[in-house]
Amino acid sequence: MSTNAGWNLDQLKSLLSARSGVRAWVLSQEHTLRRERYFLMDREAFALDQDRETRSEALQLRLMVNLPGKPDRQGEIVKKLTRKLPLGPQLESAYQAALQTDHQAWDLPKTITQELPVLKTADPRVAEDMERVVSDLTDRIRKSVLKKRKTQFNSSELFVSMHNRELHLSNGLTNRSSQSRVYVEAAYSMSRTLPNGKTESDEYLSTQWTVSLDDLPVEKLFDETSDRAEHSLDVRKPLSGRYPVIVDAEVAATILGTALSQFSGVNLYQGLPAMKPGESLIPEAKGDLLTMTLDPELDFGADTAGISDQGVAQKALKVVDKNQVQATLVDAQYAQYLKQSPTTVRGNLVVEPGTMSFDEMKKSAPQVLEILQFSSIFPDPNSGTFSSEIRLARLHDNVRGTVEYIKGGSLSGSLAENLQSARFSKNRVKRSQFGSDFGPSGGAGYFGPDYLLLSDVSVVG
Amino acid sequence: MTASKTLRAPFRSDLNPLREFLPNLIPILESQPGWYGSLYYERKSVKNHMANLKQTNLSDSLSEGIVLRIYDGYTLFEQASDELDSRALERLATSFAERVAKTVPPEGATRRVYAPPSWTERLKATLDPEIRDQIPAGASARTPVHFGIRYLEGPHALGDAEVFARLKVLMDRVKARAVHAGLTEADLTFLMTRQYFGEEEAIFIDRESNLSQTLYRTALLLMAMSGPHRVYERPGGLGGLEIAHYPDEEIDRMLSELASLRNAERLEPGKYRVLLGPVITGILAHEAFGHAQEADTCVRGRSKAWELQKSGELVGNEHATILNNPAIFQNADQPYAAWGSYFFDEEGWLAGEQVLLEKGRLREPMTNLTSAIRLEIPRTANGKRESWSHGVYTRQTNTYFSAGTETLDQLMKKIDHGFLATAAAGGMEDPKGMGIQVGIAYLQEVKAGKLTGRVFRGPAGGDVQLTGYVPDVLNSIVAKSKIDFTDPGADRSKHPVNDAGGCGKYHKEYVVAGCGGPYLLLDQATLG
Numbered sequence: 001m002s003t004n005a006g007w008n009l010d011q012l013k014s015l016l017s018a019r020s021g022v023r024a025w026v027l028s029q030e031h032t033l034r035r036e037r038y039f040l041m042d043r044e045a046f047a048l049d050q051d052r053e054t055r056s057e058a059l060q061l062r063l064m065v066n067l068p069g070k071p072d073r074q075g076e077i078v079k080k081l082t083r084k085l086p087l088g089p090q091l092e093s094a095y096q097a098a099l100q101t102d103h104q105a106w107d108l109p110k111t112i113t114q115e116l117p118v119l120k121t122a123d124p125r126v127a128e129d130m131e132r133v134v135s136d137l138t139d140r141i142r143k144s145v146l147k148k149r150k151t152q153f154n155s156s157e158l159f160v161s162m163h164n165r166e167l168h169l170s171n172g173l174t175n176r177s178s179q180s181r182v183y184v185e186a187a188y189s190m191s192r193t194l195p196n197g198k199t200e201s202d203e204y205l206s207t208q209w210t211v212s213l214d215d216l217p218v219e220k221l222f223d224e225t226s227d228r229a230e231h232s233l234d235v236r237k238p239l240s241g242r243y244p245v246i247v248d249a250e251v252a253a254t255i256l257g258t259a260l261s262q263f264s265g266v267n268l269y270q271g272l273p274a275m276k277p278g279e280s281l282i283p284e285a286k287g288d289l290l291t292m293t294l295d296p297e298l299d300f301g302a303d304t305a306g307i308s309d310q311g312v313a314q315k316a317l318k319v320v321d322k323n324q325v326q327a328t329l330v331d332a333q334y335a336q337y338l339k340q341s342p343t344t345v346r347g348n349l350v351v352e353p354g355t356m357s358f359d360e361m362k363k364s365a366p367q368v369l370e371i372l373q374f375s376s377i378f379p380d381p382n383s384g385t386f387s388s389e390i391r392l393a394r395l396h397d398n399v400r401g402t403v404e405y406i407k408g409g410s411l412s413g414s415l416a417e418n419l420q421s422a423r424f425s426k427n428r429v430k431r432s433q434f435g436s437d438f439g440p441s442g443g444a445g446y447f448g449p450d451y452l453l454l455s456d457v458s459v460v461g
Numbered sequence: 462m463t464a465s466k467t468l469r470a471p472f473r474s475d476l477n478p479l480r481e482f483l484p485n486l487i488p489i490l491e492s493q494p495g496w497y498g499s500l501y502y503e504r505k506s507v508k509n510h511m512a513n514l515k516q517t518n519l520s521d522s523l524s525e526g527i528v529l530r531i532y533d534g535y536t537l538f539e540q541a542s543d544e545l546d547s548r549a550l551e552r553l554a555t556s557f558a559e560r561v562a563k564t565v566p567p568e569g570a571t572r573r574v575y576a577p578p579s580w581t582e583r584l585k586a587t588l589d590p591e592i593r594d595q596i597p598a599g600a601s602a603r604t605p606v607h608f609g610i611r612y613l614e615g616p617h618a619l620g621d622a623e624v625f626a627r628l629k630v631l632m633d634r635v636k637a638r639a640v641h642a643g644l645t646e647a648d649l650t651f652l653m654t655r656q657y658f659g660e661e662e663a664i665f666i667d668r669e670s671n672l673s674q675t676l677y678r679t680a681l682l683l684m685a686m687s688g689p690h691r692v693y694e695r696p697g698g699l700g701g702l703e704i705a706h707y708p709d710e711e712i713d714r715m716l717s718e719l720a721s722l723r724n725a726e727r728l729e730p731g732k733y734r735v736l737l738g739p740v741i742t743g744i745l746a747h748e749a750f751g752h753a754q755e756a757d758t759c760v761r762g763r764s765k766a767w768e769l770q771k772s773g774e775l776v777g778n779e780h781a782t783i784l785n786n787p788a789i790f791q792n793a794d795q796p797y798a799a800w801g802s803y804f805f806d807e808e809g810w811l812a813g814e815q816v817l818l819e820k821g822r823l824r825e826p827m828t829n830l831t832s833a834i835r836l837e838i839p840r841t842a843n844g845k846r847e848s849w850s851h852g853v854y855t856r857q858t859n860t861y862f863s864a865g866t867e868t869l870d871q872l873m874k875k876i877d878h879g880f881l882a883t884a885a886a887g888g889m890e891d892p893k894g895m896g897i898q899v900g901i902a903y904l905q906e907v908k909a910g911k912l913t914g915r916v917f918r919g920p921a922g923g924d925v926q927l928t929g930y931v932p933d934v935l936n937s938i939v940a941k942s943k944i945d946f947t948d949p950g951a952d953r954s955k956h957p958v959n960d961a962g963g964c965g966k967y968h969k970e971y972v973v974a975g976c977g978g979p980y981l982l983l984d985q986a987t988l989g
Binding site: 032034036038040041042043044045046047048049050051052053054055056057076077078079080081082084093094096097098100101102103104152154155187189198199201202203205207232240269270271272273375376378380382383385386387388389391407408409410411412413414417418435457458459460461 | 513515517519520521522524525535536537542543567570571620621625651691730760762765768772831850851853888893896897923924925926929930988
C-alpha cells in the first residue's frame with residue numbers, strides 16, 4: 001500500500017548537505033488547493049455539470065554535483081521527489097543521474113538576500129476562505145446567466161486555487177510565498193432561422209485569469225461576451241489587403257512578451273536569436289517608442305515574486321527604453337556564464353502608455369480593423385512574427401461612417417515591421433495568464449496600454 | 462510476432478496493496494441510492510534526456526494521485542488527492558460523500574441515473590485483439606484486468622550515460638550530414654536532441670470493473686536552427702526504445718528544408734492548390750470535426766456539429782471521412798502503437814475505433830461519461846484529463862482522415878502550380894462558428910508536379926495560416942493518398958500514421974493526441 005515514507009524537508013536538507021560530491025541544490029515545495037466548477041444549462045435550468053476539489057504537493061529538487069576531474073564543469077538534474085518512497089534511494093539515483101550530465105560550472109549567490117519586500121501575491125479572501133469565494137462567484141455567475149438577453153448562455157467554468165510555496169537553497173536562503181489564482185470563462189451563442197428554414201448560429205467565448213478578485217469583473221465579462229455573441233452572425237470575411245489594426249491588451253501582452261525571450265541570456269549563451277543592450281527593438285521605429293519594464297513587485301501580478309529560483313532578489317528592471325534594449329536578462333547561472341551581474345528575470349511586463357484614446361485609434365485612418373478576438377495567436381519568438389485566424393473583428397470605415405463585423409481569414413504580422421509606426425493607448429489595464437504548468441513561473445502578467453494600433457498588417461480574406 | 466515472444470509493460474507489484482484496498486471505497490462513494498461511484502488512480506513517471514551544443518540536461522519527474530468520483534444523477538463530483546494512505550483515503554472518501562450528500566440538486570434539472578456495464582456487456586463490443594486478448598476468460602467485477610503496451614526494446618535497458626551517448630551520436634550525425642544539404646557546421650547555430658520516456662500507470666475501479674493499464678511513451682526530438690530558421694521532427698509512440706531511432710534520409714530531408722528556409726520567400730496571400738502532409742492533415746481533421754465532435758462541447762451548446770448531425774446535412778465531399786481511434790496498436794507500418802492510443806480511458810471505457818464523419822455526413826460524437834448521459838448517446842473511450850489533478854472532458858485520441866487510393870507521386874502530378882505543406886505550426890478549433898485555423902510553418906512550391914526548391918513563409922515572414930469555413934474546406938478535397946503512399950500496391954498497413962502531438966481544450970487542459978492521416982490535396986485553399 002502506498003503510504004508516506006516518513007521523511008520531512010529538514011531530513012532532506014540534512015542529507016543533501018552531508019552528501020559528498022554535491023555542489024549545490026535548490027528545493028521547491030508547493031502545496032496546491034484547487035476548486036473547480038463547470039456550469040451549463042440543463043434544458044431551462046442553470047446546472048452544475050462538474051464540481052471538483054484537488055489537494056496536491058509537488059516537491060522538486062535541482063541538484064548540482066561535482067564532476068570528477070572536471071573542475072570547470074558540473075552535473076545537474078531536476079528531479080521530482082515523492083514522500084511515498086524512501087528518501088535515500090531517491091537522492092542516490094538523482095546524484096548518479098546528475099553525474100551523467102555536463103554543464104559549465106556555476107555557483108549559487110554567496111550573499112543571501114536578507115530582506116525582501118512584502119508583496120501582494122495572494123488575495124486574502126481566497127487564502128482565508130476559498131469555499132466562500134467559490135460560493136460567492138457561483139452566485140454572481142448564476143445571476144449573470146439568469147439575466148435576460150437576446151443570446152443563449154452555453155457554459156461557464158470557474159477555477160479558484162491557492163499555491164503555497166517554499167524555496168530552500170543550499171546557500172542558506174529560505175523563501176516562502178503564496179499565490180491565488182482565479183479563472184472564469186463564459187460562452188454565449190446567437191442563433192436565428194433563415195428563410196430556407198435552416199438555423200445559423202455562432203458563439204463568443206471569453207476567458208479571464210486573475211490573482212485578485214478585485215481585478216475580475218464577472219458581470220462585465222458576461223455582458224461583453226453576450227454582446228459580442230449577439231453580433232457574431234452579422235459578419236463577413238475581410239477583404240484581402242493591408243490594414244491598420246487595433247489589438248487589445250491580451251494580444252499586446254502576447255506579442256510584446258514574445259520579445260522578452262530575445263533579451264534572455266539563455267538565448268545569448270545557447271546561440272539562439274538574441275538582442276543585446278543598445279540595439280533598437282524595432283528598426284527605424286517612428287511611432288510611439290516602446291518602453292517596457294519587467295516588474296516583479298506589481299500588486300497582484302501573475303508573476304509577482306521577491307526572489308528568483310536561484311536566490312537573486314528581484315527588482316523592477318527597465319528592459320526597453322524608448323525602443324532601445326537596456327538589459328540582458330540573466331539569473332545567477334547565465335550571469336556567470338556571460339560574465340555579468342545577475343538581473344531580474346521574473347516579473348510582470350509593464351508597458352508605458354501612449355497618448356491616443358481608443359476613439360482616436362479607431363479614427364486614425366480611412367479604414368481601421370479592430371480585432372475583438374483571434375482564434376489563437378501563435379507568436380514565433382525566433383523571428384518575432386505572429387499570425388492567427390480572425391475570430392471576430394470590427395472594420396471601422398471612417399469614410400462611409402460604418403462599422404462592420406468581420407470573421408474569418410487570417411492576419412500575419414511581425415514585430416519589426418508592424419510595430420514600426422505603432423501607437424499605444426493612453427489607458428492601461430492589468431492582465432494575467434496562467435498556463436497549465438502549476439509551477440511558480442507559470443504566470444505571465446501585463447500592465448500596459450489597453451490597445452495597440454499596428455500599421456500595415458497583412459490580412460487575407 | 463508470436464504471443465510467446467510478446468513483451469508487455471507489466472503492472473508493478475508495489476501497486477498491488479493499493480489496488481486491493483481501493484474497492485473498499487466504492488460502497489462509501491455509492492452510499493446514497495442512485496449514486497454511481499468510481500475511482501481513478503494515476504502514476505506518471507517521465508524522464509527527459511536532452512543534449513545540445515553546450516550542455517546535457519536531465520529531468521526526472523513523478524506525479525501520482527487519485528480521483529474519487531461520485532455521479533449523483535445531476536453532477537459529477539470529484540475529489541482528487543495525492544495522499545494515498547488507506548486511512549487517509551477512507552477519511553477523504555467519507556467526507557467527500559458527506560459533502561456531495563449536502564449539495565442541493567440544481568432547481569429544475571433532470572436526474573439521470575447511471576449504471577456501469579458488466580463484463581458481459583463490455584465484451585459485446587467490437588474490441589481490438591490487443592484489448593480482447595488481455596481480458597481473462599470469465600472476468601467479473603472483482604477480477605483485476607491488466608493491459609500492458611507491447612514493446613520490442615526495453616525502455617529501461619539503457620542507463621542515463623548510454624542515452625546521452627546516443628543523443629550525442631545523433632547530433633554528430635546531423636553535423637556530419639550538414640554538408641549534403643549545402644550547410645556548414647557553423648550554419649547550425651542551435652542543435653538539440655531530446656529523448657522522452659514516460660511510464661503511465663492507471664487503475665480504474667467501479668462496482669463492475671477493476672482495470673489497470675501500463676503504457677510506455679517514447680519520443681525522440683531533433684531540432685536544428687540556423688539563425689531564426691528552425692526545423693524539427695519528433696517521432697513518437699507507445700512502445701520501447703525501438704521508437705527512438707532516426708534514419709539518415711530523415712536527417713537529410715530536414716537539413717535540406719532548413720537550408721531552403723534560409724532563402725525563404727514571402728507568400729502572396731490568396732487561394733492555392735495545396736497538398737497537405739500527414740501531420741497537417743491530422744490537424745485539419747482534429748480541428749474540423751474532431752473538436753466539434755466532442756460531446757461535452759455539444760452538451761454545452763457550443764458545437765454546430767450536433768445540429769448538423771441531426772439534420773443530416775452534408776458538410777464535406779466523398780473524401781471527407783474522419784475517424785477517432787484510441788486503439789491503434791500499430792502505427793502505419795511501424796512496430797509500435799500510435800501516440801494517442803490507450804486500452805481504456807480515464808473513466809474506464811474500453812478503446813475502439815469511431816467514425817466521426819463519413820463521406821461528408823456527421824455521425825454521433827465522441828463522449829465522456831456525463832456528456833453521454835446528458836445527450837443519451839453511446840459512451841466512447843474519450844474521457845481524458847491533463848493529469849489526475851485536472852478535470853475530465855471529452856477529448857480526442859488519434860484523429861485522422863481515412864485513406865485514399867493514390868500514391869504521393871500521383872497526387873503531386875495533380876498540381877500544376879501550388880504547394881506541399883508538411884511542417885505543422887498548430888491549429889485552433891471553432892466548433893460553433895465552423896471556422897478553422899491550421900498553422901503551416903512553411904510551404905514548398907510545386908510546379909508541374911515537381912518541387913521547385915523554392916520555400917515560402919507567411920506574408921510577414923512567419924507561419925502560414927490555412928483558414929476557411931469547415932464545410933467549404935472539406936468540399937475542396939480533391940484526392941487522398943493511400944496509407945503506404947509510396948507503394949502503388951494495396952495498403953498493407955491498417956491505420957494511417959499518427960504523429961506525436963498535443964491538444965488543448967480551447968486554450969487550456971493540454972493532453973497528448975495523435976495527429977496524422979494520409980496526404981490530402983485541397984483546391985482553392987485560403988493561405989495567408
